[in-house]
Amino acid sequence: MNPDASTIAAGAPIEVDLSPIAEGQDIKVFWRGKPIYISHRTKKQIEEARAVPVASLPDPQSDEARVKAGHDQWLVVIGICTHLGCIPIAHEGNYDGFFCPCHGSQYDSSGRIRQGPAPANLAVPPYQFVSDTKIQIG
Amino acid sequence: MSGPSDYQPSNPALQWIERRLPIFGLMHSSFVAYPTPRNLNYWWTFGAILSFMLGMQILTGVILAMHYTPYADLAFKSVELIVRDVNYGWLLRNMHAVGASMFFFAVYVHMFRGLYYGSYKEPREVLWILGVIIYLLMMATGFMGYVLPWGQMSFWGATVITNLFSAIPYVGESIVTLLWGGYSVGNPTLNRFFSLHYLLPFVIAGVVVLHVWALHVAGQNNPDGVEPKSEKDTVPFTPHATIKDLFGVSCFLLLYAWFIFYMPNYLGDADNYIPANPGVTPPHIVPEWYYLPFYAILRSIPNKLAGVIAMFSAILILCFLPWLDSARTRSSKYRPLAKQFFWIFVVVCVLLGYLGAQPPEGIYVIAGRVLTVCYFAYFLIVLPLLSRIETPRPVPNSISESVLASGGKVAASVAVALVAAGALFLGTLQDARANEGSDKPPGNKWSFSGPFGTFDRGALQRGLKVYKEVCANCHGLSFVAFRNLAEAGGPGYSVAQAAAFASEYKIKDGPNDAGDMFERPGRPADYFPSPFPNEQAARVANGGAAPPDLSLITKARSYERGFPWFIFDFFTQYQEQGPDYVAAVLQGFEEKVPEGVTIPEGSYYNKYFPGHAIKMPKPLSDGQVTYDDGSPTTVAQYAKDVTTFLMWTAEPHMEARKRLGLQVFVFLVLFAGLMYFTKKKVWADSH
Numbered sequence: 001m002n003p004d005a006s007t008i009a010a011g012a013p014i015e016v017d018l019s020p021i022a023e024g025q026d027i028k029v030f031w032r033g034k035p036i037y038i039s040h041r042t043k044k045q046i047e048e049a050r051a052v053p054v055a056s057l058p059d060p061q062s063d064e065a066r067v068k069a070g071h072d073q074w075l076v077v078i079g080i081c082t083h084l085g086c087i088p089i090a091h092e093g094n095y096d097g098f099f100c101p102c103h104g105s106q107y108d109s110s111g112r113i114r115q116g117p118a119p120a121n122l123a124v125p126p127y128q129f130v131s132d133t134k135i136q137i138g
Numbered sequence: 139m140s141g142p143s144d145y146q147p148s149n150p151a152l153q154w155i156e157r158r159l160p161i162f163g164l165m166h167s168s169f170v171a172y173p174t175p176r177n178l179n180y181w182w183t184f185g186a187i188l189s190f191m192l193g194m195q196i197l198t199g200v201i202l203a204m205h206y207t208p209y210a211d212l213a214f215k216s217v218e219l220i221v222r223d224v225n226y227g228w229l230l231r232n233m234h235a236v237g238a239s240m241f242f243f244a245v246y247v248h249m250f251r252g253l254y255y256g257s258y259k260e261p262r263e264v265l266w267i268l269g270v271i272i273y274l275l276m277m278a279t280g281f282m283g284y285v286l287p288w289g290q291m292s293f294w295g296a297t298v299i300t301n302l303f304s305a306i307p308y309v310g311e312s313i314v315t316l317l318w319g320g321y322s323v324g325n326p327t328l329n330r331f332f333s334l335h336y337l338l339p340f341v342i343a344g345v346v347v348l349h350v351w352a353l354h355v356a357g358q359n360n361p362d363g364v365e366p367k368s369e370k371d372t373v374p375f376t377p378h379a380t381i382k383d384l385f386g387v388s389c390f391l392l393l394y395a396w397f398i399f400y401m402p403n404y405l406g407d408a409d410n411y412i413p414a415n416p417g418v419t420p421p422h423i424v425p426e427w428y429y430l431p432f433y434a435i436l437r438s439i440p441n442k443l444a445g446v447i448a449m450f451s452a453i454l455i456l457c458f459l460p461w462l463d464s465a466r467t468r469s470s471k472y473r474p475l476a477k478q479f480f481w482i483f484v485v486v487c488v489l490l491g492y493l494g495a496q497p498p499e500g501i502y503v504i505a506g507r508v509l510t511v512c513y514f515a516y517f518l519i520v521l522p523l524l525s526r527i528e529t530p531r532p533v534p535n536s537i538s539e540s541v542l543a544s545g546g547k548v549a550a551s552v553a554v555a556l557v558a559a560g561a562l563f564l565g566t567l568q569d570a571r572a573n574e575g576s577d578k579p580p581g582n583k584w585s586f587s588g589p590f591g592t593f594d595r596g597a598l599q600r601g602l603k604v605y606k607e608v609c610a611n612c613h614g615l616s617f618v619a620f621r622n623l624a625e626a627g628g629p630g631y632s633v634a635q636a637a638a639f640a641s642e643y644k645i646k647d648g649p650n651d652a653g654d655m656f657e658r659p660g661r662p663a664d665y666f667p668s669p670f671p672n673e674q675a676a677r678v679a680n681g682g683a684a685p686p687d688l689s690l691i692t693k694a695r696s697y698e699r700g701f702p703w704f705i706f707d708f709f710t711q712y713q714e715q716g717p718d719y720v721a722a723v724l725q726g727f728e729e730k731v732p733e734g735v736t737i738p739e740g741s742y743y744n745k746y747f748p749g750h751a752i753k754m755p756k757p758l759s760d761g762q763v764t765y766d767d768g769s770p771t772t773v774a775q776y777a778k779d780v781t782t783f784l785m786w787t788a789e790p791h792m793e794a795r796k797r798l799g800l801q802v803f804v805f806l807v808l809f810a811g812l813m814y815f816t817k818k819k820v821w822a823d824s825h
Contacts, residue, residue: 001330007320028417033322035417083442085301086294086419101421102298103437103498117498119442 013138015130018074026090028079031137035079035087036125037098037111038135045096045109046072052108059121063110066124076135077111078125083118098122145171168354173372174379175360176824177537181251182358183386184244190387191241192346196339198234199283206286208332210325213288214413218617218690221791228791229798232402238280239405240394242428245273253459254480256468257359263460265352268345270456275342277429277453282335284426288328289410294423296323296331302436305446322416362540363468364533371537377820385813392806399799400589400711408696408716411788412686421748422497430494431487435513437498438506448510455517462517465525472531476524483516492701579697579715579722579746582778586785587714589800592793593786598629600765601783604776607763609688612680612754614668617689618787621662627793628786637662681740683753692716692781693788716788717781722746724777727756 003011011032018038021027026039041049049063067075079087079098086102093099094115095108105116112121127137145163147153156162205224207216220227249269252258258266281299285292300317304310319326357366366372373379397404405427409420425433432449439445455462470477490509496502534540585594602623605615620640624633631639640660645667648655660667668687670676676684686694696715699707706712726745737743741751758773765771769779786792 001316001319003315003318003320003326007326011321030417033320033324033416083301084298085304086298086423087417101419102423117437117440117442117445 011138013136015134015136017134019133023073028090029137031125034125036137037075037077037079037090037122039075039077039090039109041073041075041109048096049108049110049112058113059119061110061112061121063112066110066112066121068129071129071132074135075109075111076124076127076137077122079122081105081118082113082120082122083116088122168350168375169380170374170376172354172375173357173366174375175358175366175371175537176373176378177360177362177541178358178379178382179361180382180386181247181255182360183383184248184251185353186383187244187387187390188241188248189346190390191237191244192339192343195234195237195241196343198230198237199336199339202230202234203336206332208286208329210288210328210414213286213328215617217287221789222617222622228789228795229398232398232795236394236397236402236405238283239397239426239428240390241276242280244390245276246428249273249456250484252359253483254470254477255359255361256363256463256465256470258460259463259468260460262352262356262359265349265356266460267457268349268352270453272342272345272349273456274453275338275345279335279338279342280426280428282331282338285328285331286335287410288414290412290414290418290420291407291410291423293323293414293416294420295425296327298423299425300327302446302449305443307443324416359468360537361469361471362534362537363472364535364537364540367536368538373824378824381813381817381820385810385817388806388810388813392803392810395799395802395806399795399802401708401713402795403693403713404708408694411690411694424495427491427495430492431490431513432494434490434494434506435510437494438503438510448514452513455514459517459521463521463525465521465528465530467530467533469533472533473524473528474531475528476521479516479520479524483513486512486516577746579718582714582718582721584714584717584782584785586782586792587712589711589796591796593627593629594782595630596767596769597779597782598786599631600767600769600775601779601781601786602629603765604758604763604780605688605783608757608776609780610666610669612669612676612685614670614685614687615666615689615787616668616687617665618790619663619665620660622790624662625790628790629783633662640664643667681753685754688784688787690788692720692785695719717785719746720784721777721781723752724758724780725773 014029014031016027016029016038018040021038021040023040024042026037028035028037030036039045046063054060054062064072066077079090081088081100081102083100083103083105086100088098088100088105088107090098093106095106097109097111097114098107100106100116100118103117105118106114107118107122108114110121111124113119125137127135130136145156145166147156147162152162202220205216205220205227207213217231221231222228224230252266252269281295285296300314300323303313303317306313315321317327317330318324319330360366407424424430432452435452436445436449439448465473465476467473470480486509490506490513493502493506493509498506534543585591585597605613620636620643623629623631623639624636640662643660643664643666644657645660645664646655647658650656670679670684673684693716697719699715723744723746726747728743728745731737731743735743735750737751741753742755743750744752758776760773761771763771763776769775789795
């Protein structure tokens with residue numbers, strides 16, 4: 001009952017061009033049937049994410065560990081709430097990040113859980129920068 | 139089913155079979171000669187009601203499966219086509235969907251009855267545990283069945299519930315992938331759910347056979363909780379129990395038919411009339427009502443794993459009930475304290491159900507936690523404690539003694555129930571008009587509301603004109619074919635008129651022999667063409683918001699009725715949230731934005747739209763569409779006409795539904811009456 005060959009093949013890596021995404025904007029792409037948020041973060045959002053003491057977080061993880069070095073403005077996360085799998089809404093909630101309408105979990109501008117029932121941060125999918133304006137997810 | 143039977147059929151052919159397979163003897167000893175306690179009350183008829191519902195679900199389900207397509211792109215459409223095109227498909231679908239709710243309603247009554255009268259106590263522990271297994275199987279079956287129509291609530295319900303398993307440490311993620319057959323809920327998930335949804339009812343039927351077998355070995359419990367001691371304590375199953383069960387079933391059918399024919403969508407969720415969309419989460423995900431208490435328990439615990447464990451324990455704890463409650467007196471009738479706690483427990487369950495449907499914030503979370511503690515306390519503290527400290531009242535020596543002593547009490551409780559129902563109904567009549575909220579759509583008088591409602595043909599024809607000239611520029615109507623315009627219960631056009639109407643449209647067809655697509659005039663069998671080739675095109679042309687298809691819009695939109703309206707709605711058959719909302723939105727545009735509301739660029743203020751910022755500009759203005767029949771050409775009239783038309787597109791067989799409903803009700807009332815008097819006659823000597 002595990003995924004069949006065609007499902008696995010359709011889950012191959014995809015490339016995404018980042019150049020059309022302006023600062024402060026984000027896009028949602030689908031990979032393996034999952035929505036992936038790619039946010040072009042503002043300076044303010046990055047600073048907010050880095051100002052928080054890591055130890056105070058429910059799922060401690062530094063912002064640096066969640067983005068690629070040298071590409072600090074780009075946040076790439078799987079847009080699936082770690083509670084029960086709903087899709088959080090970007091640019092909502094009290095932490096300049098994501099808000100899940102189902103059970104009220106709130107994530108910050110680094111996609112880290114700050115408030116609500118979700119146990120973990122939004123997952124970062126495997127990805128790498130192919131060039132400065134292009135990433136490969138998967 | 140207990141022991142060999144001495145039954146001897148008189149017919150030689152039956153005798154021949156009986157010698158080789160004693161099946162008639164088995165039937166005779168189980169359902170004819172079987173001694174049943176003579177003091178059983180009507181709560182005991184729910185066993186028969188449940189068997190009937192299981193049969194009904196399997197029968198309607200098998201026929202529905204002949205027309206259903208378990209494929210992610212087609213499932214939603216195939217369900218709509220069942221409702222629209224299959225002969226009596228609307229009836230089958232309503233019977234099956236409402237049937238699931240009725241099945242659960244009956245099983246809850248059945249379980250509470252067992253709880254109250256101590257039917258789980260020695261020697262009926264295995265019987266009780268088999269019942270809990272049936273209940274668990276029912277929950278799994280019901281959940282998977284709800285996924286099959288592949289609407290928004292189906293999809294997101296499936297996502298939330300399958301994600302529960304990801305809470306299991308280490309292996310959780312792999313289990314979820316195994317359930318999905320992919321990386322998210324998708325077509326493979328739908329396929330396996332369909333397969334399992336078809337399989338499990340037969341597993342349930344198998345466990346029901348074990349349940350009945352165990353029942354017939356241990357014998358039925360009864361309201362006094364004393365075992366039958368002599369012949370005088372029992373009556374033969376047939377005709378006594380059979381006729382009583384038949385009367386119970388026919389009364390239950392009245393309730394069932396009330397939902398099937400007059401409020402088929404009362405128990406469902408409007409969001410499930412929107413096709414599944416993996417990119418959009420509905421703002422408020424709620425399971426079907428029968429899972430709500432457990433959903434409330436899940437949500438009241440802030441830790442994910444602990445929440446899942448609590449939810450499953452809430453059900454599994456029932457298995458341990460025979461040992462948690464060790465009191466020797468079975469029936470709560472003779473346990474003054476247990477009786478009170480039982481009713482408190484019922485209230486706790488109902489309140490948990492109410493909380494499960496509320497958004498998880500503020501006071502609801504706190505109340506949910508308190509009630510979750512109460513739920514578990516009943517099993518883990520109250521029952522074990524009561525069985526040690528409570529002094530029960532003396533139980534009667536035998537069933538016949540208690541039957542002779544009672545009398546008149548039943549009449550009193552029936553009177554109380556009638557008074558309560560009457561008070562509710564009166565309250566409904568008085569308050570139904572008082573529902574004037576600020577942002578709540580105002581109620582309208584619709585020709586199609588109520589048990590005898592029919593569509594206003596003139597309004598349907600005018601509404602079609604408004605749709606064609608205004609709405610059709612952006613909104614599709616993809617489930618409606620031109621032939622439907624000439625069908626009974628519709629706008630009342632002739633077949634020739636519908637064909638002429640169709641021929642005004644250009645329909646894309648092909649490929650032809652040269653391999654090219656071409657356009658041809660529409661035929662009656664064609665469906666209304668959509669204004670945009672695909673969703674993306676619709677999105678781009680409309681500032682990022684794709685205009686929804688209007689075929690089902692009056693069923694796919696609703697607004698929160700809230701307590702106590704949803705109770706009154708049951709009696710008044712109020713089903714017009716959707717039309718009221720659509721009509722309100724069409725008239726809710728205002729130039730002046732009230733203070734405190736910010737409307738983003740490219741959106742418009744609408745009083746009734748959730749969030750008030752709608753991407754659709756004001757679609758209707760006075761005099762925009764000309765009417766031939768002299769009706770006023772005002773926005774209010776346009777809104778009313780087009781909403782009536784869209785109610786028809788959402789349910790073209792509504793008139794047939796209400797007409798058949800009346801016939802069924804007349805029949806059922808007569809049948810139930812007949813059964814009642816037959817039962818009185820049969821039982822005349824036994825009371």
